[in-house]
Amino acid sequence: MTPKEGTLITPADLAGSGAQRNDPDIYGKFGRFGGRYVPEALIPALDEVAAEYEKAKNDLGFVREFEHLLRTYAGRPTTLTEVPRFAEHAGGARILLKREDLTHTGAHKINNVLGQALLTKRLGKRRVIAETGAGQHGVATATAAALMGLECVIYMGAVDCERQALNVARMKLLGATVVPVTNGSQTLKDAINEAFRDWVANVDHTHYLFGTVAGPHPFPEIVRDFARIIGVEARRQVLELTGRMPDAVCAAVGGGSNAMGIFHAFVDDANVRLYGYEAGGRGADTGEHALTLTQGSEGVLHGARTFVLQDEEGQTLESHSISAGLDYPGVGPEHAWLKDIGRATYEGVTDKEAMEAFALLARTEGIIPAIESSHALAGALRLGRELGPDAVILVNLSGRGDKDMGTAMKYFNL
Amino acid sequence: MTTLQAVFDKARAEDRAALVGYLPAGFPTKDGAIAAATAMVEAGCDVIEIGLPYSDPLMDGPTIQDAVHRSLTNGTRIADVLRTVEGVAKSGAATLVMTYWNPIGRYGAERFARDLASAGGVGTITPDLTPEEAEPWLAASKGAGIDTVFLVAPSSPEERIGKVVACCTGFVYAASLMGVTGARETVNAAAEGLVKRTKSLTSLPVCVGLGVGNGDQAAEIAAYADGVIVGSAFIRRLLDAPDEKSGIAAVRDLASDLARGVRR
Ligand SMILES: Cc1ncc(COP(=O)(O)O)c(C=O)c1O
Numbered sequence: 001m002t003p004k005e006g007t008l009i010t011p012a013d014l015a016g017s018g019a020q021r022n023d024p025d026i027y028g029k030f031g032r033f034g035g036r037y038v039p040e041a042l043i044p045a046l047d048e049v050a051a052e053y054e055k056a057k058n059d060l061g062f063v064r065e066f067e068h069l070l071r072t073y074a075g076r077p078t079t080l081t082e083v084p085r086f087a088e089h090a091g092g093a094r095i096l097l098k099r100e101d102l103t104h105t106g107a108h109k110i111n112n113v114l115g116q117a118l119l120t121k122r123l124g125k126r127r128v129i130a131e132t133g134a135g136q137h138g139v140a141t142a143t144a145a146a147l148m149g150l151e152c153v154i155y156m157g158a159v160d161c162e163r164q165a166l167n168v169a170r171m172k173l174l175g176a177t178v179v180p181v182t183n184g185s186q187t188l189k190d191a192i193n194e195a196f197r198d199w200v201a202n203v204d205h206t207h208y209l210f211g212t213v214a215g216p217h218p219f220p221e222i223v224r225d226f227a228r229i230i231g232v233e234a235r236r237q238v239l240e241l242t243g244r245m246p247d248a249v250c251a252a253v254g255g256g257s258n259a260m261g262i263f264h265a266f267v268d269d270a271n272v273r274l275y276g277y278e279a280g281g282r283g284a285d286t287g288e289h290a291l292t293l294t295q296g297s298e299g300v301l302h303g304a305r306t307f308v309l310q311d312e313e314g315q316t317l318e319s320h321s322i323s324a325g326l327d328y329p330g331v332g333p334e335h336a337w338l339k340d341i342g343r344a345t346y347e348g349v350t351d352k353e354a355m356e357a358f359a360l361l362a363r364t365e366g367i368i369p370a371i372e373s374s375h376a377l378a379g380a381l382r383l384g385r386e387l388g389p390d391a392v393i394l395v396n397l398s399g400r401g402d403k404d405m406g407t408a409m410k411y412f413n414l
Numbered sequence: 415m416t417t418l419q420a421v422f423d424k425a426r427a428e429d430r431a432a433l434v435g436y437l438p439a440g441f442p443t444k445d446g447a448i449a450a451a452t453a454m455v456e457a458g459c460d461v462i463e464i465g466l467p468y469s470d471p472l473m474d475g476p477t478i479q480d481a482v483h484r485s486l487t488n489g490t491r492i493a494d495v496l497r498t499v500e501g502v503a504k505s506g507a508a509t510l511v512m513t514y515w516n517p518i519g520r521y522g523a524e525r526f527a528r529d530l531a532s533a534g535g536v537g538t539i540t541p542d543l544t545p546e547e548a549e550p551w552l553a554a555s556k557g558a559g560i561d562t563v564f565l566v567a568p569s570s571p572e573e574r575i576g577k578v579v580a581c582c583t584g585f586v587y588a589a590s591l592m593g594v595t596g597a598r599e600t601v602n603a604a605a606e607g608l609v610k611r612t613k614s615l616t617s618l619p620v621c622v623g624l625g626v627g628n629g630d631q632a633a634e635i636a637a638y639a640d641g642v643i644v645g646s647a648f649i650r651r652l653l654d655a656p657d658e659k660s661g662i663a664a665v666r667d668l669a670s671d672l673a674r675g676v677r678r
Binding site: 027035036037038039040041042043045183184189193196197200201203204297299300301302303305308312313314316 | 567
């Protein structure tokens, strides 16, 4: 039986087209990026997750259950919205938004979380832990844990707990324990460190439900595969609406999951340009940014070889972004590889540009985007002016902005 | 310079386990670390691991995190780490550097191996470097004539232990428990089994670390392992002391207690 389009396994995969999937090698490497740099104690657990995922993705029962949840619980397929009034500010190019903000819990994170929660049950584990920056991955994980009766602990930097207080309350209401992390920069990177420490000690009954396409193998591959439905749907929707492929696909890049999710289905479409937008924070020359791919250097962070914001002795530098979800000094290894081979282009968008795009979409189209996603919107505005009125630009609107109202109230004096 | 081989030969001749102490460079201060480690050697540590402070110590519990954070705040750089190794090696102990991979990778594997050897260091312990990624470091270390110590864990199946010990020279580090660094009330029962499994696959000495904090625990481990590794408990003494001088005195007392333990 051939699974239909939109499943984890596409007909092309079954036909054995490895190129289409761009899977990492047996060491988890995309080119020279990725791999595993972790304590030996975790290797068996990573092997176990990788082996179970291999089985699961070839098990139609698993794939159907995942699809069923995506459809009946997450609200897929998400719609594609053309935004002409917004696009007037982008040189008249056609801009199409992939509406991940309309999923249950309000961001693309739910796709990966539902897949990994099902995997957790297959692994026979009863507890999940996760890191979160903006709180969206934490909320999604707490949601899936409630749905499937799993114990749930979320690690969140104390600084992020404050700027995303609404999401902390949501996680608690959903029955999760939220642990504020007070060491280091008290943001996403420190939450990841703390989650790994928990995992080493509790690995016999706990799955680390990693929230982005970073970390040691097999997380970059698994998270991408559970998120690739975004691009699979969008590719079909753009074709249906416009009769052609988009000229460019834009996405915000924190760890890189929403970007890999929408990019992956287009990687083999050589004429479709892929653009990732990182957080430029207060500006590239201020040192207060999260420009990992554009200003960072090769190194190892959180178990993978990738690009890192680091000093000349390999100490991780603190990142900055107005958006908690992009405030991360590392990035997924597959992005490092796509950059290295020249397949994708990565640029920075400052806090100011992102907030302008945030307000512009709200006023011109009645959609309040997440500040993370607003980085992709700002990128699309820039790109539209560059490509001209004939261009079709697909943007991943990875999440909704409700969680960001506190930041917006301060920023715009609302 | 005392080699690891010489340390374990001597310990074996004396029918005891070797005592290995850990301290991060730059903690409590740059000079204080050298003084504290020297006191540890004088009181009976055979091997000293100097920690290279790293911003993201994923394998460490609160005690070492705290010390490392202070060290980085003190402005500790790799040059300071090497200077610490140089100072401690003079005390007669075999001196290693314990470090996460990224600082070495960034500094340059060959350059780090060469500079460490020049400082009198005899090797490294690299807790997040897996055998799959180890090749560049093994080559650089071999070139510089320094040892490479890697970790096995209670969760390691035989096949993994085999891969890890194949990368090791000097000794094998057996992590006594599934968890981060930090002293515990009791030594994990899994440690003895792990040492047995490891010894069935290598003739290298096997040392046990993680969670060890007093002479009784050291004696318990010394009954089946070639060495006992203690870190957080030393740091705790320094953190809890009102000043550096009394902290170093407390470190010396603990080292004496542990040294009696490995000789019981
Ligand atoms: C709405 C939204 N977009 C993007 C991101 C960034 O993560 P990633 O780069 O993994 O998609 C986050 C992270 O929290 C998010 O909540």
